[in-house]
Amino acid sequence: MPASPSSSAQAAREALAVRLQHLRKDAGLTRKELSARCGWHPSKTTRIQKGDAPPSDTDIRTWCAACGADDQADDLMATARAVDSMYLEWRRLxxxxxxxxxxxxxxxxxxxxxxxxxxxxxxxxxxxxxxxxxxxxxxxxxxxxxxxxxxxxxxxxxxxxxxxxxxxxxxxxxxxxxxxxxxxxxxxxxxxxxxxxxxxxxxxxxxxxxxxxxxxxxxxxxxxxxxxxxxxxxxxxxxxxxxxxxxxxxxxxxxxxxxxxxxxxxxxxxxxxxxxxxxxxx
Known part of the structure; x- marks a missing residue:
C-alpha cells in the first residue's frame, strides 16, 4: 500500500509498527531472530517495523507467537484492520x-x-x-x-x-x-x-x-x-x-x-x- 497523503493514516500505521517492534524487544529478540522464528526474510521484518508494509492477520499471529504474546494478536489484528480502512485504493474498492x-x-x-x-x-x-x-x-x-x-x-x-x-x-x-x-x-x-x-x-x-x-x-x-x-x-x-x-x-x-x-x-x-x-x- 502506498504511503497515505493523510498524516492521520500514516501516523496510525506507524503506531502499529511501533507496537510490534516493542513486542519483539520485550521478548528479547533481534530482528534476525524474530525473522527466523517467523520463517521469513529479515527484510520483511524491517518493512513491517518501519510501517512500509501493512502486516496481514497471519503475519500478526506469527509475530505474536514468535514473541510469546499470543494474547495480543486479536487486538493488534483489529488495530491493523482499522488502519487499513483509513486509506483504501479505488482499484481495491x-x-x-x-x-x-x-x-x-x-x-x-x-x-x-x-x-x-x-x-x-x-x-x-x-x-x-x-x-x-x-x-x-x-x-x-x-x-x-x-x-x-x-x-x-x-x-x-x-x-x-x-x-x-x-x-x-x-x-x-x-x-x-x-x-x-x-x-x-x-x-x-x-x-x-x-x-x-x-x-x-x-x-x-x-x-x-x-x-x-x-x-x-x-x-x-x-x-x-x-x-x-x-x-x-x-x-x-x-x-x-x-x-x-x-x-x-x-x-x-x-x-x-x-x-x-x-x-x-x-x-x-x-x-x-x-x-x-x-x-x-x-
Missing amino acids: HRNGMRKVQQDWNTLHERTRVCLVYVSNVPPGFFQTPGFATALMEQITAFQGTPNDVAEAVAARNARSRFLYEGGHRYVVLMEESVLRYRTADPDAMRGQLRHLLAVMPLASVSLGIIPFTAQRTVWPLEAFYLHDDVQAVVETLTAEIKVKQPRELADYARAFAGLAEMAVYGDAVRDLIAAALGALE
Whole structure:
C-alpha cells in the first residue's frame, strides 16, 4: 500500500509498527531472530517495523507467537484492520465493480445529519443525474480497468438523492465554478446536470455556494472532501479514498471549508453562473 497523503493514516500505521517492534524487544529478540522464528526474510521484518508494509492477520499471529504474546494478536489484528480502512485504493474498492461502494456511501449518508461538501471537479454524487453519473462512472471504470457494473452503480448512487428530501439531513455544498464548466459528459447530459442543480437549490436541506473563477483566493483549490457531522472527513484523491478522524485534521478541514465558504457566492449569483454555463453549451 502506498504511503497515505493523510498524516492521520500514516501516523496510525506507524503506531502499529511501533507496537510490534516493542513486542519483539520485550521478548528479547533481534530482528534476525524474530525473522527466523517467523520463517521469513529479515527484510520483511524491517518493512513491517518501519510501517512500509501493512502486516496481514497471519503475519500478526506469527509475530505474536514468535514473541510469546499470543494474547495480543486479536487486538493488534483489529488495530491493523482499522488502519487499513483509513486509506483504501479505488482499484481495491472497485475490484468487483462500483455498486457496493455506492451502497456503502448511502449507509454513511443515512447516518449523517450535517454534511459539509467541497468539490473542485464534479458535483457530489447526491446531486448527480443518471446521465451525468453514467458518463463519469464509465470514465472511472475505463481508467481503473475494473469490472463494469455502471448501470447498477448509477442506480445505487441515484438512490442517495433521497436524503435531500427525507430524514432531516442537511447538505452544505461548495463548488468551484470549474465544476459547472468541465465537459465531463456530453452536452445533453451536461445541460441536464446543470438544470438539476437549479432544481435542487430551493430545497430546505440544501445550501449551494459557487466559488467563481474571479474570486480572490484565500484558500487554494483542494481535493474533494466530505465532512460528516464533524466526526469524519472522507477525502477523494485520484487513487484512493481517505478517511480522516484525527481531531486536529478534522479541525483543519472545517477551517478550510469556512475559508472556502467566504469566497463563494450564493442565491441569484449562483443561478447566474449556472445560466452562463448552460449558455456556453449552446
